[in-house]
Amino acid sequence: MVVLVALSAGIYAAVLIPFKGLVLIPGITEIRPANTLPPVLGLLFGPAGAWGSAIGNLIGDFFGTLGIGSIFGFIGNFMQAYIPYRLWRNLGLLKADDLEPNLNSGRKIFAYTVVALLGSFACALTIGWGLDLLKMVPFAALASIIAVNNSIPSIVLGIPLLMILYPRVKKWNLLWTDIMEEDEISKPDAKARIAALITSLAILVGLFGGLMAAVAGGQSLFAAGFAGGKAGLASVGFIAGFSTIIFILASLL
Amino acid sequence: MEMFLYMDKDSILHKLDPRTKIFIMLISFAIALMFSSLSLLLILSFLVILYGALGKVLSNLKRIRVILIMIAIMSVILWALTYPGTTRLWGPVTKEGIIYGIAIGIKFDVMIIAGMIFLSSTKIEEISLGLVKLGIPYRPAFAFSTAVRLVPMIVSTSYIITQAQKSRGLDLDTGNILQRIKKYIPLLIPVLISVIRQANILAMALESKGFGYSDKRTSYLEIKFEVRDYAFLAVALLILIVAVYFKFKYRL
Known part of the structure; x- marks a missing residue:
């Protein structure tokens, strides 16, 4: 498992680093085609892929953006891989007898799109809330940019990437279901389904509720958000912060 | 191809315990985050550069100069166009926006330079061992x-x-x-x-090689706090206390 963590982290960092110069928000984020990887790594390698995404992002930060935001980047990138891993089996979008992440049907591609989007939103919510709390960047600007910046590559490139990588990883017995002990693999039962629903709901409420509260408080979306008002609104802090805590706790259940 | 920032130099910074350097880096992040005043951020930049000079690692600034310049330029452009100032210079550009943009650019750059100094003076094995000693x-x-x-x-x-x-x-x-x-x-x-x-x-x-055989591991590399570590930590904490005092006393 530790090798898969290192491998995931190494791959993620290696794809992140060449794009460090293409800055979107100074010192915070850049154009990131590497965001294709976290949901794919999460679905293939499970928790190892999630830890790998978190560590890989931290290593990427070493090449120019290491700062206090790296703490929230660590958690956010962990969640971008961990949420798809947790929700894939538990959200109830797939048939119970076929949970393999091989994207061999329209249903599975739809499920992948949903979990990858929720993972991207979870990452945007965590980092957006954290840096707004520190009064570094307004929530509306940062969360909207990260949500779009993460979602597009993770869906457009993530689907073909997972289709190509799955058969090889399966053949080498490196899927998380092949590596983890039987009793460590959670069963998609009623408790897991409820936890998955709470996780999804908290992510959506946190991100879109937080964005609405931010806009109502004078912030604006995307680049215009820099003019919409200063970061650190109490309403955003409450909605986004509370939802972040809820979705993290629910996803760990 | 040399990808990493570490520079093998004989300096007091290289001899410090990695935990000391982690704490100093975190303290510099905290102080940078506390203020948006241009003059105070310039003082902090001076202190961070001085710290880097002690480690003889400032030549690494050349390697990240593109990132630092991009951040500074983007920050000035973004804030000059969008900061709600009153002294209009040209179109939506205000004097307050330009000053705020420069301050925010310096704030981010100083944190990145603090991170660069840490990475330039600390080997990966030392970072790893430092994290273990900190309880990771x-x-x-x-x-x-x-x-x-x-x-x-x-x-x-x-x-x-x-x-x-x-x-x-x-x-x-x-x-x-x-x-x-x-x-x-x-x-x-x-x-x-x-x-x-x-x-x-x-x-x-x-x-x-028996990885994971025992939880109690020995390490070829040994680290421990020396007098110089306590001295550097004391100075860093003193600067942090002064910064907190100014923050609350003068609402800077």
């Missing part, structure tokens, strides 16, 4: 240091595969930026598969 479990620390070592290997693999495809006629040098990025995407697959294949070999090597 060994496995995540090992995964971190292994991942850092894997990055150059992955880059080297991708370079070999790119050269191989070029020798077969793949044209990666023409077209606009988007077309060129698009051409690189198919190269990602053989790189990923090659790297994943090597993970199996690494796992077997670790197994054969």
Whole structure:
């Protein structure tokens, strides 16, 4: 498992680093085609892929953006891989007898799109809330940019990437279901389904509720958000912060 | 190809315990975050540069200069156009916006320079051991240091595969930026598969050496706090206390 963590982290960092110069928000984020990887790594390698995404992002930060935001980047990138891993089996979008992440049907591609989007939103919510709390960047600007910046590559490139990588990883017995002990693999039962629903709901409420509260408080979306008002609104802090805590706790259940 | 920032120098900074350098880096982050005043951020920049000079690692600034300049320029442009100031200079650009943009650019740059100084004066093994001594479990620390070592290997693999495809006629040098990025995407697959294949070999090597046999591990590299560590920490804490005092006393 530790090798898969290192491998995931190494791959993620290696794809992140060449794009460090293409800055979107100074010192915070850049154009990131590497965001294709976290949901794919999460679905293939499970928790190892999630830890790998978190560590890989931290290593990427070493090449120019290491700062206090790296703490929230660590958690956010962990969640971008961990949420798809947790929700894939538990959200109830797939048939119970076929949970393999091989994207061999329209249903599975739809499920992948949903979990990858929720993972991207979870990452945007965590980092957006954290840096707004520190009064570094307004929530509306940062969360909207990260949500779009993460979602597009993770869906457009993530689907073909997972289709190509799955058969090889399966053949080498490196899927998380092949590596983890039987009793460590959670069963998609009623408790897991409820936890998955709470996780999804908290992510959506946190991100879109937080964005609405931010806009109502004078912030604006995307680049215009820099003019919409200063970061650190109490309403955003409450909605986004509370939802972040809820979705993290629910996803760990 | 030298990817990492570490510089092997004989300096007092290199001799410090990695935990001391982690604490100093975090303190510089905290102070940078506390203020948006241009003059105070310039004082902090001076202190951070002085700290870097002690480690003889400031020549590494050349390697990250593009990132630092991009951040500064983007910050000034963004804030000059959008900051709600009153002294209009040209169109939406205000004097307050430009000053705020410069201050925010310096704030981010000073944090990045503090991170660069830490990485330039601390080996990956020292960072890993420092994290373990700070209470991080060994496995995540090992995964971190292994991942850092894997990055150059992955880059080297991708370079070999790119050269191989070029020798077969793949044209990666023409077209606009988007077309060129698009051409690189198919190269990602053989790189990923090659790297994943090597993970199996690494796992077997670790197994054969008894990785995870015992929770109590010894380390070839030993670190401990010396007088100089306490001295550096005392100065850093003093600066933090002064910064907090000014923050609350004068509402800076």
